Amino acid sequence: MKTRMLSLAGLLLAGPALADPDDDTLVINGEIEIVTKAPAPAHLEDVFDTIISGWHYRNDETQAIEADDFENPGMLGVEAARDDWFEVAGTGEESCASCHGEPEEMAGVRPVYPKWNEDAGEVRTLAMQVNDCRTSRMGAEPWKYAGDEMTDMVALISSVSRGMPVDVAIDGPAQSTWEAGRDIYYTRYGRLELACANCHEDNNGSMIRADHLSQGQINGFPTYRLKNAKLNAVQSRFKGCIRDTMAETFEPGSPELVALELYVASRGNGLSVEGPSVRN
Amino acid sequence: MKRILTGIVLSLVLGGVAPAAEIVPPADVPFDEYGSVETSLSGTPGDPENGRALMNKGAGNCVACHRVSELEELGFLGTIGPVLDGAADRWTEADLRGIVADAKRIFPETMMPSFYKTGGYVRPGDGFTGEAAEGELAPLLTAQEVEDLVAYLMTLHES
Numbered sequence: 001m002k003t004r005m006l007s008l009a010g011l012l013l014a015g016p017a018l019a020d021p022d023d024d025t026l027v028i029n030g031e032i033e034i035v036t037k038a039p040a041p042a043h044l045e046d047v048f049d050t051i052i053s054g055w056h057y058r059n060d061e062t063q064a065i066e067a068d069d070f071e072n073p074g075m076l077g078v079e080a081a082r083d084d085w086f087e088v089a090g091t092g093e094e095s096c097a098s099c100h101g102e103p104e105e106m107a108g109v110r111p112v113y114p115k116w117n118e119d120a121g122e123v124r125t126l127a128m129q130v131n132d133c134r135t136s137r138m139g140a141e142p143w144k145y146a147g148d149e150m151t152d153m154v155a156l157i158s159s160v161s162r163g164m165p166v167d168v169a170i171d172g173p174a175q176s177t178w179e180a181g182r183d184i185y186y187t188r189y190g191r192l193e194l195a196c197a198n199c200h201e202d203n204n205g206s207m208i209r210a211d212h213l214s215q216g217q218i219n220g221f222p223t224y225r226l227k228n229a230k231l232n233a234v235q236s237r238f239k240g241c242i243r244d245t246m247a248e249t250f251e252p253g254s255p256e257l258v259a260l261e262l263y264v265a266s267r268g269n270g271l272s273v274e275g276p277s278v279r280n
Numbered sequence: 281m282k283r284i285l286t287g288i289v290l291s292l293v294l295g296g297v298a299p300a301a302e303i304v305p306p307a308d309v310p311f312d313e314y315g316s317v318e319t320s321l322s323g324t325p326g327d328p329e330n331g332r333a334l335m336n337k338g339a340g341n342c343v344a345c346h347r348v349s350e351l352e353e354l355g356f357l358g359t360i361g362p363v364l365d366g367a368a369d370r371w372t373e374a375d376l377r378g379i380v381a382d383a384k385r386i387f388p389e390t391m392m393p394s395f396y397k398t399g400g401y402v403r404p405g406d407g408f409t410g411e412a413a414e415g416e417l418a419p420l421l422t423a424q425e426v427e428d429l430v431a432y433l434m435t436l437h438e439s
Contacts, residue, residue, distance in 0.1 A: 208345060209358050248404065
């Protein structure tokens with residue numbers, strides 16, 4: 001028993017994180033102030049005092065890239081999507097701009113997605129809404145859910161809301177989807193039996209080998225990752241994380257990942273929209 | 281366990297010849313109440329050198345989460361789990377075997393994967409492909425690899 005008591009002491013001594021998030025501040029292009037730390041939303045108060053953007057867990061060089069649109073490679077995707085925005089496509093002979101005007105008109109949309117769609121009777125992500133526009137209004141082919149064109153378009157729509165606080169609704173008709181997402185967040189998947197919460201709730205700030213674990217906030221998606229040198233859709237990241245638990249993963253666009261996106265987005269209610277962010 | 285007993289009985293009947301080393305299948309590991317395992321899983325003594333190799337990338341990958349001063353040369357050791365320096369002073373061999381095989385027996389909430397187990401998973405995958413696993417699952421480590429890791433951990437004394 002003595003050995004066991006000692007080992008418990010050993011566990012406690014080893015507990016504190018060695019690499020906490022930093023205290024830098026993020027202003028993009030010298031003008032867009034980004035809230036990267038905020039009080040935890042009410043539903044998360046028992047877990048965190050403060051919610052923290054993944055930006056704080058990256059090194060100074062990576063952080064600096066996101067602070068300047070001319071340096072941020074994710075803005076190339078935004079520019080590509082701007083071309084698509086004005087391009088007439090499909091049998092309806094219309095473009096996004098035909099109904100929505102300039103992309104800047106979409107300011108305020110990104111912060112509230114995923115969002116309940118009353119007519120469809122479901123929670124929809126921005127990607128789902130874009131494809132609904134393409135198929136039912138434009139008469140165009142849907143884009144691949146997490147393909148480059150879609151991810152670029154979500155980045156464009158996000159970029160015009162940068163600095164606005166994430167504010168997804170979790171009650172009312174969205175509640176059951178939100179609860180399903182919460183269940184997924186706490187489920188230990190795969191042969192490694194890891195839940196989102198194991199890394200991003202219980203161990204954020206710690207290192208898993210060379211990776212600095214963040215809170216797993218998604219206010220910065222789509223995210224340009226230096227690791228794969230492209231813009232990444234949030235659900236592609238979810239898929240990769242679940243795959244890395246040695247699990248049969250879920251596909252982008254699946255009901256499970258839509259629910260998870262709503263839930264994880266809600267954990268960031270109060271942080272600024274940051275996408276397209278830059279991470280390693 | 282039943283097979284081992286049968287083996288012992290048979291060998292007694294046949295004139296006291298020692299039974300060949302037999303692998304304890306994951307489902308039959310004799311965890312005690314605490315979660316320790318007194319007997320070897322492979323019947324063959326562990327090789328600490330191979331255990332040391334398993335600490336790094338590969339099947340074990342223990343250093344993804346644990347630091348060991350003796351392994352600092354590997355670089356970027358994880359900080360999630362406890363530091364393993366002095367593990368041999370804090371734990372018995374049976375404890376360490378139980379923790380490596382299935383740490384959740386001793387620490388129900390631990391994040392640590394269970395390395396000698398084949399069932400009870402949610403959506404088990406085929407390695408890291410993201411596809412569903414097919415057929416019978418192998419444990420993350422073989423019985424001998426568990427023994428090798430335990431042998432290595434038993435070398436970690438406080439200097």
